Amino acid sequence: MDTQSDKGHFYEIIPARLSKKDQNHNWIFAAYWEYAHFRNDKQDYSAFLFRNEDRTVFGLKEYFNVDRVDYRKLGTRISIDYRKLATRIIKDKEFRQSFISSDPDLPKIWKRH
DSSP states (O other): OOOOOSOOEEEEEOOSSOOGGGSSOOEEEEEEEEOGGGSTTOOOEEEEEEEETTSOOEEEEEEESOOOOOTTSTTSSOSSOHHHHHHHHHHOHHHHHTTBOOOTHHHHHHHTO
């Protein structure tokens, strides 16, 4: 994970529109954001994160210089809908596997959340 600052923001993500059969899942989702002015590379940084409840599997998708998503007021300036991404992670095992990461920073990030 490309964190360069301790001033990042961590937000819980709730999956969008899950069917009844998919609502009983063991995945936790979050988004992480760092502003460009706090980073050495001067790029806005955003990451979609997920883990299982047992904290044995971690996933990550990173984005640089994308429009900021206001996770508290979803519906404004959304360039990446992490809610839909979370839903697809739950429903599509092959898709989920493409984001699984062994990055040693992921358990540390999640330890606080």
